[in-house]
Each structure stands twice: as C-alpha cells, then as structure tokens.
Amino acid sequence: MSYQVKQGNIFGRLGSGIGQGLAEQLPKEIERSRLAQGLEDLSQQQGLSPTQKFAKLAAIPGVTPQMIQ
Secondary structure, three states: OOOOOOOOOHHHHHHHHHHHHHHHHHHHHHHHHHHHHHHHHHHHOOOOOHHHHHHHHHOOOOOOHHHHO
16 A cells, blocks of 8 residues: 655645646556557558458557457
8 A cells, every 4th residue: 555645735636636637647648649650650561461450460560459349
C-alpha cells in the first residue's frame, strides 16, 4: 500500500496534477501511435494473400478483436 503526501503549496499540487495526467495519458498516446504506424505499414504492403493480411493485422500492437472483425 502506498501513501501520497499532499503538497502544501499551489505549485506542488499543480505539479502533482500535471504529473498524474501525463502518467495516465502518455501510455494511451503511445498505444495509438503504435496502432497507427502498424496500420500504415500494412496498407503499404501489396500482393499479400487474405491470410497473410489477417496474420499481419492480428500482430499489430493495439488491435482489438472488434477491429479485426
């Protein structure tokens, strides 16, 4: 169990809020970027069979079963 100490001044609280927001948002942005890059790479590849396309799509980080469907 961890314990957070509240900062005494406004700048400390502001810094804590910004840090917490970045910690929550940054992994989501990285995942979106990886997904977009993988889909872009897949769209650039020509001459793949449907099975190969499916395999490459399923291997892209961040792809959900709903996206594949």
